[in-house]
Amino acid sequence: MPHHQYVLTLSCPDRAGIVSAVSTFLFENGQNILDAQQYNDTESGHFFMRVVFNAAAKVIPLASLRTGFGVIAAKFTMGWHMRDRETRRKVMLLVSQSDHCLADILYRWRVGDLHMIPTAIVSNHPRETFSGFDFGDIPFYHFPVNKDTRRQQEAAITALIAQTHTDLVVLARYMQILSDEMSARLAGRCINIHHSFLPGFKGAKPYHQAFDRGVKLIGATAHYVTSALDEGPIIDQDVERISHRDTPADLVRKGRDIERRVLSRALHYHLDDRVILNGRKTVVFTD
Template identity: 55%
Template sequence: MGLCPGRLRTRTEDPAVTELVLTLSCIDRKGIVGAVGSSIAAQDCNILESAQYFDRASGSFFMRVHFAAPDGMTPERFRAGFRPTLLAYDMEAEITDTSVRPRVLVMASMAGHCLNDLLYRWRTDRLPMNFVGVVSNHETWRARVENEGLPYHYMPVTPATKAAQEAALLKLVEDEKVELIVLARYMQVLSDDLSRRLEGRVINIHHSFLPSFKGAQPYHQAHARGVKLIGATAHYVTADLDEGPIIEQDVERIDHTMTPDDMAAAGRDIESRVLARAVRYHLERRILLNGDRTVVFR
């Protein structure tokens, strides 16, 4: 149907009402928005927020709908009623209950600014997640994390122990039913095998405005090139280092008087806010994958 991005917002007055989020993608055809809206209304649901996007290059259509549902409605029950529309348009769709918070594991190393920011936003209910714990290859932040009442998993790693450490990490992910892993300046590269097994479930913050200055010491690389803007990039982790689909980015202006350390200090603030936004978008089901890119309904 070739719609450009659009959005409609209302709100529910009853906090006890069940709220669901439907995300979908399919090949673009006429009538998708009408069919989705009709199916939602037919199940006595009321749309609170709706956004859609048509990608002309691929011919793909993407949509996110947040709606209030009658008492007793579950994602499974809604999906059963939505099935005729899903099949008619050959959609890939997910339906989630906003009251069920995803289980999130954070991984960090010695730099704690992103970890501390996530802890604060979680504690003040700015991130709708079930924080199941922190994994680190250092003991640096144990007291900070345990002060929040969260488990701290010390998992040191060397080239010789990397396979065993990742096996223990994967077991923890499975035991805790982790739905999202956040690499909050975790300064170890996940193996290709682990990256593939967890694809779509790991968000990394890279201290550079990708695709520039990949790999180690990006602020030193940026300083050597005399850049006037530095930035940070949050992306999904894939087996290709720093090549995963980009979720969010931001920049800050700098000048020639700044050393690499000055740039790194300024970058810490950018990294924290970019990572937090990316995590929130994921938790709120605002991100849909479009090949190697993302559609983000902010």
């Protein structure tokens, strides 16, 4: 049996016959289902599905499978995507001075845990800020920014995204607020890590806010970027218990560990087609 795999994700208004139509199409086109996950959101009345499959009886080009499935998708009013799992998405990493998330992503990419192609590392701080880093062949770009140059800086980033054919932008502790125009342009393809357990403690210094409130749990949130600050659809979150003995510095230190693992996990879910948007929320089919 061929090992080449494809992944299909879809969402549509819920009705009878969706699973049957998908599985019948794959069977009639000589495909074998390797993994299937589905979810019916009874509140919104929408159905979500992720299917991994490969050729069982015959190899059919992906373009032909897409064309054939388009007929079924139209019948059920589906939003859908079908992709070759061997095709790696191109990812651009934006970072400011905190480098722990960047380091973690690059490590996981180098050991093969994150299936992607880094197109560039972009920072509003100079290359010397990351003097201990080995970026290898990944190009580094320094795009400084202030309130008077934000439009020009974002235009330069946008041009670089187009030039490198970047599929996904990751804000790996990039401490700049994207404009509404930039956020809209990157809708559904820009992931941010917020160093707080949203929706609480938004904005600057969330760990200090948490300390002032005497919280017993701290956390981090990875979400898609929208024009509403820190309110985009959430992909992943995690927490860690703390005590009255922890200082703000302790919270920052512990928070760094939460941030890096939450962002990398969210990035993995996106790269592996495990995230489907559901209005202001997401459906995440975990491993």
